[in-house]
Amino acid sequence: MPQHLSDVLNACERMGKLNVRGEELRTKLPGASPEALRKALYRQQRAGRLVRLSRGSDHWLIVPLQHASTGSPPLETWLDPWLRKTLGTPYYVGLLSAAETYGASPYAVMVTQVMVENNRRPVTVGRHELVFHACSRIEAMPTRWHESADGRFKVSTPELTTLDLIQRESMLGGMVRVREVLRALWPHCTPQGLILALDAMQSVPVAQRLGALLTLDDQAGLRAPLSDWLRDRPTRLIALEGALPPGNERDGHTDTDFKVWVPPQQGANS
Incomplete structure (x- = not known):
């Protein structure tokens, strides 16, 4: 059995597993007391090796060396495992962030806009800032997978993205700005x-x-x-x-x- 948390994290990364949960870490380090593990997690956080995605979720994200400067791997690596699998929260990336995945946003999107069933506080993970918007009947909304070499997350279809942009135009800078996105x-x-x-x-x-x-x-x-x-x-x-x-x-x-x-x-x- 590994003796140190760093050994566990290195082994997970070698297997391509960047999302880990506290229960897994405790299983892999049976000799570590809860207090010793808590301190080890804190040290890895301070070193930038680990990020806790949300308070109370016990979901940790390993940060590979090539992503150390941004503080986290790409969104495709962890958004779906965290929201859908750990928290059990229906979601989709929407609005200007969805338009950007279709190459249809003429503006630099500074935050990732995520639609969820109930309001959530914004979350910052490395350089990624997530802003959540409540969407009723979210599980009925048409979505598709946005995929990359790093993973995938759910995104609104182009047609749903269009409707969402029109419905929430006032928070996006008005209809003139929204129309620029819609044309694309x-x-x-x-x-x-x-x-x-x-x-x-x-x-x-x-x-x-x-x-x-x-x-x-x-x-x-x-x-x-x-x-x-x-x-x-x-x-x-x-x-x-x-x-x-x-x-x-x-x-x-x-x-x-x-x-x-x-x-x-x-x-x-x-």
């Missing part, structure tokens, strides 16, 4: 994927705004199935973003097909 996302979207995402989210206002945006960007192939989806659902006049202003202050135009008032700054070339 349209080629990744399919009519079938769009209907699947709409059925999962079940938000008529988001669907209406999507329709107006598809019209502005001449996306007829996606516009037709959306019109079919909305046909038997009740709609009311809404603004493309924010609240609908009084009638005498509406200088833009109204998309009568989707009942969306579009302000002048959101013209087709904006």
